[in-house]
Amino acid sequence: MQRWQAATRQKPKILLVDDQRVNILVLHELFRDECEIFMATDGEQALQSCRTILPDLVLLDVHMEGLNGHDVCRHLKEAPETRDIPIIFVTAQGAEQDEVRGFELGAVDFIVKPINPVIVKARVNTHLTLKLQSDILRSFALLDGLTGVANRRKFDEALELNWRRSLREKTALSVIMIDVDHFKRFNDCYGHQRGDSCLQAVAVALNGVIKRPYDLLARYGGEEFACVLPNTGLSEAVQLAERMQTAVRALKLEHMDAEVEHVVTVSLGVATIVPTAGTTSETVVGEADRQLYLAKQAGRARVSSCALTDQQ
Template sequence: MSHYTQWYASPGGQPRLLLVDDHQLNVRVMYEMFRHEFDVFIALNGEQALEKCYELHPDLILLDVVMPRMDGYEVCRRLKADPELADIPVIFITSHFDEADEVHGFELGAVDFIHKPVNPIITKARVKTQLQLKQQADLLRRISQVDGLTGIANRRRFDQQLELDWRNCCRAQEPLSLMMLDIDYFKQYNDEFGHLAGDECLRQVASTMQQAIGRPYDLLARFGGEEFAVLLPRTDLTGAQYLAQNMLQKITQLAIPHPLTPGGIVTLSAGLSSTVPQEQHQPRQLLQQADQLLYKAKQQGRAQLQASLWTGV
């Protein structure tokens, strides 16, 4: 495999294509066909294909049907059974033309079949068609997961990402931190200044918190009303506390006038919980503890952070 490493395209802005075939000659032919238009990655068996899907999240998979140990059908079945990978389109590559096999492949969730020997023009056309369909579906999905007022993720996106981050951190045995934040005395702010001013306040707070998040895989979401949530995978309690305090400080520095608070400006209360996820636990338990810590922050005077490790007890 080492002498094929030079084939791997460097990840960039192009779509990611995963080629899965146990015959290196077939892989070489397919690689040469697509390397100028895609970031191409290679797996030589089913197990390796699944590992690379978790690692790379390719935009499309060209999957050989007949492979030892784990055939293409089993790989596809496992992909479609995992919510994290189920949206990746799969095109089967096969040297057999059997109607029953194709029906089985489509039932498993494949989007197309390509028959060997591969015709470059037909194969490229089918790949481009499926990528265009996926890009359209991804765009619609992103639109459905954005909060219309603030432009950050909505509750639906948060719930989905919490499940994904929990599974990923559980698999890798890495920490996951979850933060719940609430704008203090926001009802009184709306009563004093009106809902239009309240909406502008929400947008300013969301924008400022989004700027404070430095990594692309961290997620800020509007949880509901004036409440926000932050997911921080691969972040322990110490790192999450630093970010949380920075967020609270940046909101204070905005100095949005709010005469009905003790300090006269808009502030945040926050609850933060961190754990290394375990299979016997559920992500909603981490969410519940963060919410309880947020309630504690409000009870103890607001404009503060309450944080704790969660051990599952």
């Protein structure tokens, strides 16, 4: 757990699930100093907590009233946003069939009550370390090699994750598509090495505008970037897009072959939607792309935006 905090600068999040509060209190006492602890006393509450907080590890009781631990595990492993969360079953019954069933469902370990604090801490630490290593490797695979921001694959994953969450919670989701104006001319004028440096500087400027940890900027391809903003209405997204435009212009990167100004600028298209069963994530991306086209057609170095409704 010390390794986790050193690598992430925050405590690992553990969700304790048990319908007997005394059992939760025992585990809470064991991990409260080193971990951020969340608690659930039934299966439905556990599922909701996992979707909301995305814990780094779940300690899950098998035998609970209503939705039991096996059912909870199955639901978590079926959902893309929660399937990678490691689950350790904790139960008073050490029957072999329970262990077999747990591992078949995707659990990483099995602990029998009454718990031994030394054993529990050792196993939790092992699986948190494995989770951290997996997260680090996965994060490298989801970064754009040139700019250091997220890549297209990460954007697609984040968009789908937040789309499902917005659909479930009936909240607004916004997407910004961003294009560096006349970038081909920039490369032709200054060379590809300067072009790469330009993209790196633009990425830093754009990413510097984003403040919330759950917002995401990604390199979408070539000189195009994209931003997904969960729980964000149109006016907030447009304000963010305008700050991005200002941040890039403030770099004062010379671009003598640009039509608008003799510095590097960006055009931005913004689209906002409250997802419904009749829409898909492609709907909002397609509209943001259309708004980007309109911004470029209107003269570039500007923001164009639209709020989608069911009728559109």
